[in-house]
Amino acid sequence: MANSSARLPRLEDVAERAGVSHQTVSRVINNHPxxxxxxxxxxxxxxxxxxxxxxxxxxxxVTRRSQTIGVLGSxxxxxxxxxxxxxxxxxxxxxxxxxxxxxxxTVSREAIFDAIQHFLDQSVDGxxxxxxxxxxxxxxxxxxxxxxxxxxxxxxxxxVSGAMVDQxxxxxxxxxxxxxxxxxxxxxxxxxxxxxDGAARAEGWSTALRAAGLADDLLMxxxxxxxxxxxxxxxxxxxxxxxxxxxxNDQMSxxxxxxxxxxxxxVPEDVSVVGFDDQPESGYFTPPLTTVRQDFxxxxxxxxxxxxxxxxxxETATTVVEPELVIRRSTAxxx
Amino acid sequence: MANSSARLPRLEDVAERAGVSHQTVSRVINNHPxxxxxxxxxxxxxxxxxxxxxxxxxxxxVTRRSQTIGVLGSxxxxxxxxxxxxxxxxxxxxxxxxxxxxxxxTVSREAIFDAIQHFLDQSVDGxxxxxxxxxxxxxxxxxxxxxxxxxxxxxxxxxVSGAMVDQxxxxxxxxxxxxxxxxxxxxxxxxxxxxxDGAARAEGWSTALRAAGLADDLLMxxxxxxxxxxxxxxxxxxxxxxxxxxxxNDQMSxxxxxxxxxxxxxVPEDVSVVGFDDQPESGYFTPPLTTVRQDFxxxxxxxxxxxxxxxxxxETATTVVEPELVIRRSTAxxx
DNA sequence: GATGAATTTGTTAGCGCTCACAATGGTGTC
DNA sequence: GACACCATTGTGAGCGCTAACAAATTCATC
Numbered sequence: 001m002a003n004s005s006a007r008l009p010r011l012e013d014v015a016e017r018a019g020v021s022h023q024t025v026s027r028v029i030n031n032h033p034x035x036x037x038x039x040x041x042x043x044x045x046x047x048x049x050x051x052x053x054x055x056x057x058x059x060x061x062v063t064r065r066s067q068t069i070g071v072l073g074s075x076x077x078x079x080x081x082x083x084x085x086x087x088x089x090x091x092x093x094x095x096x097x098x099x100x101x102x103x104x105x106t107v108s109r110e111a112i113f114d115a116i117q118h119f120l121d122q123s124v125d126g127x128x129x130x131x132x133x134x135x136x137x138x139x140x141x142x143x144x145x146x147x148x149x150x151x152x153x154x155x156x157x158x159x160v161s162g163a164m165v166d167q168x169x170x171x172x173x174x175x176x177x178x179x180x181x182x183x184x185x186x187x188x189x190x191x192x193x194x195x196x197d198g199a200a201r202a203e204g205w206s207t208a209l210r211a212a213g214l215a216d217d218l219l220m221x222x223x224x225x226x227x228x229x230x231x232x233x234x235x236x237x238x239x240x241x242x243x244x245x246x247x248x249n250d251q252m253s254x255x256x257x258x259x260x261x262x263x264x265x266x267v268p269e270d271v272s273v274v275g276f277d278d279q280p281e282s283g284y285f286t287p288p289l290t291t292v293r294q295d296f297x298x299x300x301x302x303x304x305x306x307x308x309x310x311x312x313x314x315e316t317a318t319t320v321v322e323p324e325l326v327i328r329r330s331t332a333x334x335x
Numbered sequence: 336m337a338n339s340s341a342r343l344p345r346l347e348d349v350a351e352r353a354g355v356s357h358q359t360v361s362r363v364i365n366n367h368p369x370x371x372x373x374x375x376x377x378x379x380x381x382x383x384x385x386x387x388x389x390x391x392x393x394x395x396x397v398t399r400r401s402q403t404i405g406v407l408g409s410x411x412x413x414x415x416x417x418x419x420x421x422x423x424x425x426x427x428x429x430x431x432x433x434x435x436x437x438x439x440x441t442v443s444r445e446a447i448f449d450a451i452q453h454f455l456d457q458s459v460d461g462x463x464x465x466x467x468x469x470x471x472x473x474x475x476x477x478x479x480x481x482x483x484x485x486x487x488x489x490x491x492x493x494x495v496s497g498a499m500v501d502q503x504x505x506x507x508x509x510x511x512x513x514x515x516x517x518x519x520x521x522x523x524x525x526x527x528x529x530x531x532d533g534a535a536r537a538e539g540w541s542t543a544l545r546a547a548g549l550a551d552d553l554l555m556x557x558x559x560x561x562x563x564x565x566x567x568x569x570x571x572x573x574x575x576x577x578x579x580x581x582x583x584n585d586q587m588s589x590x591x592x593x594x595x596x597x598x599x600x601x602v603p604e605d606v607s608v609v610g611f612d613d614q615p616e617s618g619y620f621t622p623p624l625t626t627v628r629q630d631f632x633x634x635x636x637x638x639x640x641x642x643x644x645x646x647x648x649x650e651t652a653t654t655v656v657e658p659e660l661v662i663r664r665s666t667a668x669x670x
Numbered sequence: 671g672a673t674g675a676a677t678t679t680g681t682t683a684g685c686g687c688t689c690a691c692a693a694t695g696g697t698g699t700c
Numbered sequence: 701g702a703c704a705c706c707a708t709t710g711t712g713a714g715c716g717c718t719a720a721c722a723a724a725t726t727c728a729t730c
Binding site: 054056057058060066076085089090093098099101105118120122123225229230254255257258280283285286288 | 388389390391392393395396401403411412414417418420421424425428433434435436437438440453455456457458560561562564565586589590592593596615616618619620621623
């Protein structure tokens, strides 16, 4: 359709065709109120005929805004972060923003500064950070990129907005479910404790146990991977110290189930297991996993809401998404 | 460090400070050869002192290049696509490009056109397409965005470059392994056949069987999800028609293993199972899954290589990454 | 119908950069 | 010393757009 050989039409070309000035065309595409109906229609017709599209670079140059949101992430191939990214992308595109990404291979201050610099070079209008690492937030506050920042998985503080799933509450739901089933010895395979989610889930586990007058001494730490869940699972299978395990995420749960299966520990007959995340596969583990669902897409949407508020009004806020317990077959009443 | 209140320094400010013209500064930042050593050093010092960073919009406006690659993807939360994206991102950033993403919620011509339009509005320099759908390629060839296109998971054709893992060969490796173990009745749970990978894997399965003089009539079709693997697995467990199953991906394998476990079909004693992808969890399935590994990061890197070649020389090419069989415990010799 | 206000349209400048070309200075050759 | 030649630096224009202001038009009010 488009005439590929000639240069792209610009404002001036549209103006000429519609018999108005370029500024009037600019007003039309920017939905300026003071344009008469007939002029607007004429201009819109010219735009359609020429297949005109506004040049982003020129616009950015003068407005000093790029209509681009930078998303800084790590572990972006993992279920949670990946889906958060998708949620942000959808909401951003709907709001007329472009989404630029920078993935962190290693979470270091250097890498974070690098990525922020990368975004600033691109003059993004705002940065969304999907790096569930405590360190990252500190690095961000130190660096102060000069554009609005929304952190996913953290409560806002200072100039940074936050969107998070209530991790602590999720952990409490999981533990409450186990307590209801009659369990007293409930262990926890935590994620790394310098991860915000990891720490919050461990805290929720601890809180729920103490509130019920139970001991919270059975705490182990994995690295989120199935492998670490497997290793810890082997130890647990040998010890048999707990009748229920609340695991920090579904992947470690998978490893745990694997280890238990190898060791002849039956789930849920001998030990109940609850995971966290509810990734699509979790319903097909052996046995299907009881877990805590996080609505990552909603999280991504909320993120953009916060970003738009920050962009428009400079407001900083925190929003919390409620988690939900999904009961499957890896948990049962204590015999 | 940066003076946050005043406006950002520009070329002219650097020039003034270094006592040269703005054009000389431009030459320095663009590594133009004809700049004397002393001038270059003086300019570089001024740049460092002022914390100058080039304005991308202004540069784009005149060069008509945005230094941005658009990545169009669907299923971006899945292991394969997500990691391909990360590979592309790393390679792109290393090459000095920004990465903009557009995720397709539904794979339709309309959504694809929409995303391409989105990228063109941003005047990306090139588009990488991670949409393993046959339809998508057709839509792309029809639309002809006017910038280089690299398709992941497809061989190049016409003006489109292609980077792919040799799916057919991967399937052949898997089936050859099963044949070596003495299996004669080898079924296949295929992915959707309008997906390039799905069709290629099914073809590889069929080819390998025929080459060995075996029947290729045990073909079922899932939708890549663990759920579909589970459903098909229930049927297979009832029929017991095959002693080995080659499954189109690891997720369906998980569902299959689940169904077999429920039905009392032992893996690998009764039936051997081979998956495809080798996602990180696959080594922790029950039992650990023999599968075909795809190096997605390498794929992403190759993608960018092709893109850079297309950008620099207008060359179109196809590159193929070799898959690798990872043998674990879901396969065994036929009793 | 004259006056002022509001609405609609046009004019001009400039965002920060690169390109094309012009000017400068130093070197070598005869 | 005059000339050409190269390396280095400077000048001017313009990429396509929006902001600020100016001009033209319409409308309401007395």
